[in-house]
Amino acid sequence: MSSTTPSDSSVRLVFRWWVIILVAIVGVLCLVAPFLYDPFGSWQVITSSTLTNVGTTMTFAAVLFFLERAFVRRVAGQARQQAQEVVVEATADLREENRRLSAKLSDLSDLLEGADLRREQAREQAIEDFENEVSFDTVARLLETANDLNAIRHGTITVPAAADIHAPRVSIFWGRSYRQSALGEPAVELALRNDRRQIVRLDWTAEVPVQEAAREFDRRTRAAGLLAEADAIDFKVLLVNFRNAVSAATEGRSSSEAWPNGRVTEWLTDDWAVTDQGVEVRDRGVVIPVDEFPSLDVRGQSRRRKTHPHQRPDWVDDDFWTVVTTIVDAHHARGSRPSSGYAPTPYTSQTTPRLSKGVESSQ
Known part of the structure; x- marks a missing residue:
């Protein structure tokens, strides 16, 4: 099954390029057709309409460009903010875990010191009782x-x-x-x-x-x-x-x-x-x-x-x-x-x- 995967990918990639090329050809034909066939009217009218559409498209493209940049910036900002929040949350959990571990180590140290102190007290008490x-x-x-x-x-x-x-x-x-x-x-x-x-x-x-x-x-x-x-x-x-x-x-x-x-x-x-x-x-x-x-x-x-x-x-x-x-x-x-x-x-x-x-x- 895995051996067919690269072939399927290549087919999908070729298909997408043909769709783009086909759409481009259709667009060019739509632009040229009014100049080649009389039923569309005089060339002055066609030229005016074409320029209007081209200008509209370019303006729309410019608007889309600026909107896209603003959208990308906003999405990137939100992504960074979310990433920072995730990092802060993760580091907060890590800091809390480190704090708990430090508390446990401190408790262990206190326990060992307490055991040493009790042994020393027992030693001194045994000697004192013997002397008494x-x-x-x-x-x-x-x-x-x-x-x-x-x-x-x-x-x-x-x-x-x-x-x-x-x-x-x-x-x-x-x-x-x-x-x-x-x-x-x-x-x-x-x-x-x-x-x-x-x-x-x-x-x-x-x-x-x-x-x-x-x-x-x-x-x-x-x-x-x-x-x-x-x-x-x-x-x-x-x-x-x-x-x-x-x-x-x-x-x-x-x-x-x-x-x-x-x-x-x-x-x-x-x-x-x-x-x-x-x-x-x-x-x-x-x-x-x-x-x-x-x-x-x-x-x-x-x-x-x-x-x-x-x-x-x-x-x-x-x-x-x-x-x-x-x-x-x-x-x-x-x-x-x-x-x-x-x-x-x-x-x-x-x-x-x-x-x-x-x-x-x-x-």
Whole structure:
């Protein structure tokens, strides 16, 4: 069907030209006929009539020309006006849509700023509540705040149990694990560790006051034959170090300029922390990158240790550096984690059983 279209067009075009030519021939014949045939009258009369008709036609043509120009101008003006109105209407719709989009983006920005503000307020409130009263509930809530921000690695943080850098180190965890399933009720886990191996554990449940938890932890440590460790542990200092570690870890998630940059694994002392970036020092950066940490072998059973010591910065005391490198050698590299059934899941403010299951601290 489409192949016949050009032919039809050509026929119509030829037909129109023949009509114009035919009309022109007829017009010429009409003008000449009165001069060729006598019945039309004398030539003077014919000439007068012809000139009158020609003048009338030319005058009419001139009038039509000026009318046509005025008509075209008016039509063009109306077309431009209509086009402008269409453009104005379209741009008005576009401006309104842009205004609505800007309002939505502004609402989104306000929403994000509000969420950031609420997180910061929750962080500050959790720290303040812990400082006002140490209990199962305030310890668990502080860990939930850190887990909300993914500020501590695997939901566990290890801190010195005394003021001395050589003090025993205790890991604290609040989450779901196979032990929690066996225990039957949620508990904050405190574990005394030596070379990353757990040697004493306490499941601190909600109904146990902090003083009783401290006494029970001391009793279990002594029962394990760790008298030197039991004498060195200061539960009050342990909790202060825990507060400082979580506070710094969560503050490090507040901005790119805050310290530390990585997720905290272990708190060494003020301004020193082991993170998933390495050993970080406030205002000094990473002094031992995580890539230099020893890693597990393919079976996940033993650690491949470095054959050369870590380079000590000039501004670090030699004895302190020895302690730091000993702690580092107890860690394995980022991403390495021994398989033990299924990994524990830290509780957050959204998954905590404290409120949903009515778990409350004892006053």
